[in-house]
Amino acid sequence: MSDRPEIKPYKGPAGGWGALRSVAVNLLRQDVPVKGGLTLLHTNQPDGFDCPGCAWPDREHASTFEFCENGAKAVAFEATSRRVGPEFFAKHSVEELARYSDYWLEDQGRLTHPMRYNPATGHYEAVAWDEAFACIASKLNGLASPDEAIFYTSGRTSNEAAFLYQLFVRQFGTNNFPDCSNMCHEPSGVGLIEQIGVGKGTVTLHDFEQADLIMVFGQNPGTNHPRMLGELRRAVQRGARVLAFNPLRERGLERFADPQDALEMLHNGSERIASEYYQLRIGGDFAVAAGMIKHVLERDAEERAAGRAPLLDDAFIAEHTDGFAAFRAEVEALRWHELETLSGLSESRIRDAGKRYLHAERAIVCWGMGITQHKRAVATIQMLVNLMLLRGHVGRPGAGICPVRGHSNVQGDRTMGIYEQPAPAFLDRLRDVFGFEPPRAHGVDVIGAIEAMRDGRGKVFFAMGGNFAVATPDSAATQAALRQCELTVHVATKLNRSHLVHGQDALILPCLGRTEIDLQAGGPQSVSVEDSMSMVHLSGGINAPASKDLLSEPAIVARLAQATLGKRSDTPWTWLVEDYDRIRDQIARVFEEFADFNARVHVPGGFHLGNSAGRREWRTATGKARFMAHGIAAEDDPLPEVPEQRVFTLTTLRSHDQYNTTLYGLNDRYRGVHNERKVVFANAADIAELGLNAGDRVDIESLHHDGVRRIVRGFVLAGYDIPRGCIGAYYPETNPLVPLDSYAERARTPTSKAIPVVLRMHDPAQAQAQARDIPAAVVG
Structure with a gap:
């Protein structure tokens, strides 16, 4: 297989032999052991683990081969034999790692030890778990207000971890819960x-x-x-x-x-x-x-x-x-x-x-x-x-x-209370069950979190998974905001760009993956997840952990809560994580729809949470389903006019070798792209009208009222079947083009699917000059 970039039409169907070849290639590329390949047979099984990819439901959660190409890639990425331990970080400084691509970073393998950034050496160095928790607890307890801390959640976090996480953070005293829903399905x-x-x-x-x-x-x-x-x-x-x-x-x-x-x-x-x-x-x-x-x-x-x-x-x-x-x-x-x-x-x-x-x-x-x-x-x-x-x-x-919905448990996290605007009834229930007064003021969402860090109001950033620095809009602004923090902490399975965009102090906490055995005092544990159709089922890993120094997400939350809250909390944190049934019993005490949680979830296939609207019960302000009238208007603001420049509407896309910000490869088979990420898809007539040719490289500049120049450079033009005036390009490469204050009305998701832009012939000299001042991740 050639490493040369190539773009040519794809004429085959989706799936098919191409999907099987791609799975085989990824298993080989990730050095997955032979027995690790058998891991796929346990994906989405009653006695196996839930796919760490998307939230599409499974047929009865019991089909031996109910996995897809991208799900298999996600499993291979997690089951890889490659390791990123203290020796790796001793060899590579943060400054050096920042020069590598996002694809290269995650491709290095599984994190094995908790690491802390040493500003004197510019390297991450191994740290004991107790020391890591003590560091975070000290910083949190030293804040002038709990609202100076921000707690992000990705959609891969289990129900059990998410429940403990929101309980800890609310006992700490804030509702600052930005999560990945803020960037995707919040309008839904x-x-x-x-x-x-x-x-x-x-x-x-x-x-x-x-x-x-x-x-x-x-x-x-x-x-x-x-x-x-x-x-x-x-x-x-x-x-x-x-x-x-x-x-x-x-x-x-x-x-x-x-x-x-x-x-x-x-x-x-x-x-x-x-x-x-x-x-x-x-x-x-x-x-x-x-x-x-x-x-x-x-x-x-x-x-x-x-x-x-x-x-x-x-x-x-x-x-x-x-x-x-x-x-x-x-x-x-x-x-x-x-x-x-x-x-x-x-x-x-x-x-x-x-x-x-x-x-x-x-x-x-x-x-x-x-x-x-x-x-x-x-x-x-x-x-x-x-x-x-x-x-x-x-x-x-x-x-x-x-x-x-996208990530595997993004819906479950919200069900568990990961929300910056919690309902009063939910907070009342937490108060009654756990005997503390939860904070009532609304917290910050993703946009609000970036603004808070930018303005100095957010001093500690803790991320339960995800790749915040890359997934968010306005990359230059976001990354500058993160660097303002006194402490940044990331719970992760693999190295990513966000770990290199750090605060004054920084920690990486490695956790178990969905495919791995989670052994606690009460024996091997399973977590639960909720798919996008409200089916709740168990997920239990089968592989040996990538390192003996990994902790599960629930254990990380419990130990952090114990270190931070101490005698201020009556919650038996470490006792709860000895057996996750105990956590589920607490969930059942808070949420009526989770009554008899353990009895129902241990049934193969799990159970359906139910849906009031699906039963024609309308819990709206009027007690009925509502016809909502909206005046006709342009979907977004009218395109700005630029003298002698054609203005296009850009939509961001995933490639087929990608899940969210994780890149499994550099191909996009169905669009005919190989070994290239910096591609812009445009109508052939528009390319000709610009006086350009397919294969030319262009710079893309977004247009916004704030006067900030947002540019990504060196994208290959590719002719594609797309309406005139519309173009498409991959994210996160084009996330730098999305202004922070351009978001959905009433929901504040970034407008990444409708960005007004202009295209200009690529100028390599100008790109090199800008790259000396701005991180490569920002300018592409």
Whole structure:
């Protein structure tokens, strides 16, 4: 295999032999022992571990081969035989490590010992666990206010660790809980809670087995949730239709060959996924949903006028919803030419989608971060839900709402109380169960945390997993803010960029991975996770730990709490982590939906938490599901004008060798990219209009009102099937372009899917001059 960068069209299906080859290559590249390869057979099993990748649910959590290509890569990355210990850090200073790529850093292997930064030598050095906890406790207890500490949580943290974490931090005295939800599906929670009374999806996999229409908005499941393709494939095979709404033409939404279907693989077959593919402009989803609703209302009026049966579910609307009259008037006032302009689709194409919706008896709508990372994300989500309410497609079999979340337990963490704006009833329950008065003031989210560190109000940053310095927007501002801290601490399995963007004092605390045996005083332990459809199940590792010096996440939290709170807390922290059933008993005391937690979760496959909106119980301000009226407007602010410059809208993307900020390789098979990350996908006509050619390198500059110049340099132009005026490029390489104060209304997720930018021919000399002053991670 050549290491030379190459971009050429990919003509095969998603999945197939390419997926199997990729898994094999990754197992070899990570030096996974032969027996480690068998680890894959225990992924998502009742007696095995949960995939450390995405949160897509499993069929009964009991299918021997229920794993996907990217899940296998995640397992290989964790089960690697490579190690990053004290000898590695003695050899490499932080300054030297900062010059390596993010891919190289994580590719070095598993962290083995707790490490502390020594400013005198510029190296991380081994430190005893007790000394590490004492250091953190001393710094926390020396703060003028608990609100000067910030506690971040990634979506890989288990329910047990997340519960202990929020309990410790609230006993310490703050609600500063920024988490990865703030950067992805926060608009889903905000919009759904207001509209249907619960911030989660209403469907299960059983509904996918019965739906005859599945609409996929702003999502590329072939790369981000490959196991979802299997579900879509099965739906198509039994006659259901899948409608894809996406600016880029994505292979995973077109054709899929299931690597676990021996017959299909033998015959090199594949299944068409999308019955129709609607290539709207970036940010056009709100207008498309509004146009589909307008079509439905017009057709319903025609049917009623002709004396035929109505197309709306009048009984459902009357009994279960409110606000319909005002909403209908708002939609009827929309003009088709506005909807065409804003969506990038013709009236006939929007009506075509509306017709297909009307033909469905049972419909599901799905969406991903292509919806949530826009300025009007909440309004767009509520418009999609409005569409579903028209015909009662919520709270009945085969129909419902499905926000497809990312990391494996991001939904569970929020359920456990990882939230900067906790409900008073939840805090009251913590008070009654644990005998302390929790803080009531709201804490900071991700944007607020960066601002606090920047302004000197945030002095200690503690991260339970993740890669905060790289995952967040406005990389230069974020990294400068982290360097302002007195102490930064990261719980991690592998080295990443955030460990090198450190405060005055810094610690790396290595933890067990999902695949590893967690041995506590009470014996081997399992943790629980909640998938994106509210199924809760156990996950127990089978591999020996990468190092005898690793601690589990619950143990790290418990020992830190003990060191920090001491006699101020009556919680028996170390006793709780001797047996995680004890932690689950405490969870059951706080959350009614977790009653008999241990009895239910120890059943193979776990249990479903339930969903009030799925039962047509509406815990909203009005006691009903709400039609939410939103005036038509551009999805984001109008594109700024630059003299003699074409302004494009940039959306950030994942490659197929990537999960969040973790890079498994430098390829993006389905888009035809090999050995290159700095790529910008553009319409061929736009490339020609700029006087450029595919293969040229360009610099990308974002445009914002604050006057700050945000530029990434040296990106290869690649022709791609994407609407004119729209371009795409990978994150985190393009995260430096996202201004910190550009975020979703009412939800504050970064607007990473709609960035106004200009392209200029790459100037290597200028890039070298800038690189002398700004870290390479910032300027690309």
